[in-house]
Amino acid sequence: MTRFFTELGLAAGLALISTAGAQAQEFPSNVRVVIGSTSTGGDTYQASSFIASALSEKLGINAKVDAVGPTEAFKAIARDPSGSTIMIHHDQSYLGYLYGIKGYEDIFATYKIGPTLAVNPGxxxxxxxxxxxxxxxxxxxxxxxxxxxxxxxxxxxxxxxxxxxxxxxxxxxxxxxxxxxxxxxxxxxxxxxxxxxxxxxxxxxxxxxxxxxxxxxxxxxxxxxxxxxxxxxxxxxxxxxxxxxxxxxxxxxxQFASPNASVTLDGSSDFTFDKVFFMMFNKDMDPALVAKIDAALKEIYAEGKLAETLKANFFVPAYRPTDEAAAYLQKKNDDYAKVIEAIRQ
Amino acid sequence: MELLAHISPMFVLLVFVGTLIGIIFGAIPGMTATMAVAVCLPLTYSLGLQEGLALLLGLYVGGISGGLVPAILLNIPGTPASIATTFDGHPMNQRGEGEIALKLGIFASLFGGIFSLVALYFFAPALADFAIKFSYVEKFLIIFFALTIMGALCSNMLVGVFSGVLGVLVSLVGAYSTDKGGNGEYRLMFEFMEPYLSSGFSLLPVLIGVFGLSSILIEAEEGVPATASTTGTATARQKKFRLTIFRGQGVNLFRSAFIGTFVGLLPGVGGSAASIMSYSQAKAFSKDPQSYGKGNPAGIIASEASNNGLTGGALIPLLSLGIPGDATTAILIGAFTLQGVQVGPLFISGNTDVWNMIIVAMLLANIFMFAMMYFAIRHIARIVTVPKYILLPIILVMCVVGSYTINYGIMFDVWTLFLFGLFGYLAHRIGLEIAPFIIGFILGPSAEIYFVKSLESFGTLTIFFTKSWIAGVLWLLIALSIAMSVWMAGSAGRAARDPK
Incomplete structure (x- = not known):
């Protein structure tokens, strides 16, 4: 029994390490989806789990969501260009940088911006x-x-x-x-x-x-x-x-959103903010892998099952392919930079 | 009978499997109940809510309970909540009473678990309403109360307090996290350390280092004879466990389970604080406080009844407010989220079936935990017969593997293990106290955040005295705790000078 106990402990530990090693080499079989939140009870984990599950089914891979938080998630994709680690987060990714929070970098310069996935209008x-x-x-x-x-x-x-x-x-x-x-x-x-x-x-x-x-x-x-x-x-x-x-x-x-509830942006139009979830990859990730994810997501959203699941949980499906997503998010970044700058003056 | 309607063979099987896996996770240093729940959470998406929760609640109860095994046998707390179990559990093991200590812990765990389950079932909404009366101010005072216990845990009060404050200081290394409302600035480190220490030192590698690795280094220095086992005595000579050992421990059991449940329902205070507070209360009310830390069964009862009391307690704010009571229930909430179930103040009244199922799962998990551990423990306890020259290298490997895996493969956590293992060894050599150091390390970040946030909100130190009647009661407890520490230090000093 003693031997069993110690061997069991060693086996569990070694299994975890070997799994981590395997993940590093066998994309697209195993994908670690790191998210910019440490909470498993929040919207980031929820949306990411739905999307990871749909991707697993479509691509025949094992995609697992890890709630590691923004700093650790950025580090994880920065050190892994193989595509076996991808990140899902929301606008905080660039807002953190705009607000000067340590641990945040300019995501548009440091990482490859992936497709947008959903909006939480909540x-x-x-x-x-x-x-x-x-x-x-x-x-x-x-x-x-x-x-x-x-x-x-x-x-x-x-x-x-x-x-x-x-x-x-x-x-x-x-x-x-x-x-x-x-x-x-x-x-x-x-x-x-x-x-x-x-x-x-x-x-x-x-x-x-x-x-x-x-x-x-x-x-x-x-x-x-x-x-x-x-x-x-x-x-x-x-x-x-x-x-x-x-x-x-x-x-x-x-009734609580613009135009019914108004917070002016510039005296003539309302400030609005849609919390958008999107993917991020290592800057050097193979474009063919990115294209594969894009193609899979396009099919998934077209089929409608994921969209239904997202809607049932008060998300709004918002798929944009990688190329469009980068431009869209860059524009959001620039718009909100002006708001933040305005109140600093 | 309404409760029994939720039992299906698959449901029972999942609770059983969850409890078993949880015990294994808890028993392996570096792997915790939180980790077990996090690893298995994605499975619940396909299992459905009821079956998913059956598995996760089994993992939760098993994971918290399993921590007592390495705490007693190896002097390494399997989970942070079982630190206080090492204080008397390991000395009992060293004098050949490992099996007794383990069985004591299992009985106390069962009692704590059932006590908190009763509180959860009958009083959840009322207790949750009471919990929200604890603002930053009251939570800081609870943490402060737990910190004052440091003095009572040491042979030399001054050294103990110094060690504890050192632990607090080390715990503050890293960013003042924006996740807690901080400004994100890094403290107490040089710039080149920022990539490694932005989140500070991880708790588990520190814990395993100062308890586990340092013990191995000390053993290595002293030399290990080829035949030596961890007890130094043969199991054949071990004493038998008898229920009479609980005689006179009724108050201790109830008080500790109550403290565990109560602390569990306060989000952000944590299981370590619960077991430490229960331990200190047991010691404070004991007729023989000097025997604590030397293998007093009451110390194990206090720690284990308390940390299992936490399980039901932490579910109270989760299910009554949607606010997790501890780190594990913070992960557990994901099972509801994945199934699109809202957890909040109307959850219990609106989801009677799920609520009943949770109660049944918790009850079954406690029963399974007891049965599995009680009947397996005799065999597990024989680990102490393994010669040290075989056992210690295996423990070392487990420490490294546990540290590496705790944050899913961060090598710096292994360096943290070695660093704090060396620190633990040096602390032993120069006479620093490890227990207060680790208590300070665990409670330091919470103390900081609650203290700073209280001042930010109210702008005056007097708020700590005037905020509420609860604050007044807590100050009274703090004063008693300090007085008790001083008295015990004084009587220990007199005993040392006049040994008779």
Missing amino acids: NAYLVPKNSPYQTIGDVLKAAESGTRVRVAIQPGGVSEIGFSALKNAAKIASPGSEANIVPVNTGSQADKDQLLFDGQADVINGSVQSNEQYTRLAADDQKAMRFVWLTAEGSTIAGGNESGYGETGRDALA
């Missing part, structure tokens, strides 16, 4: 159910009138870009009032929720997927919340599942 801002702010406009008006509004965000990414947009809108409406919109920097969604429960934030960044149930609680419940803003374009939400998410329908959610 990036949201919420207030307590008994908050005096009924709309995002009320939040901006409060800032204009000199009231300090505390917004809980995770710095340096998708969570912060909406916050930057709020500051930008306040600055346009009444220069100087942007100082009244202050960040409460925190981490996970649980931390942001807790700040709201505890009265340490007036507004929090959240998501339809994470917070929808809280919006259905009775107003006298300490945990009850209300959506005031969804950063996605109204047209993006219109492309999602008609039944919306949970018990909140698509049309009800669209």
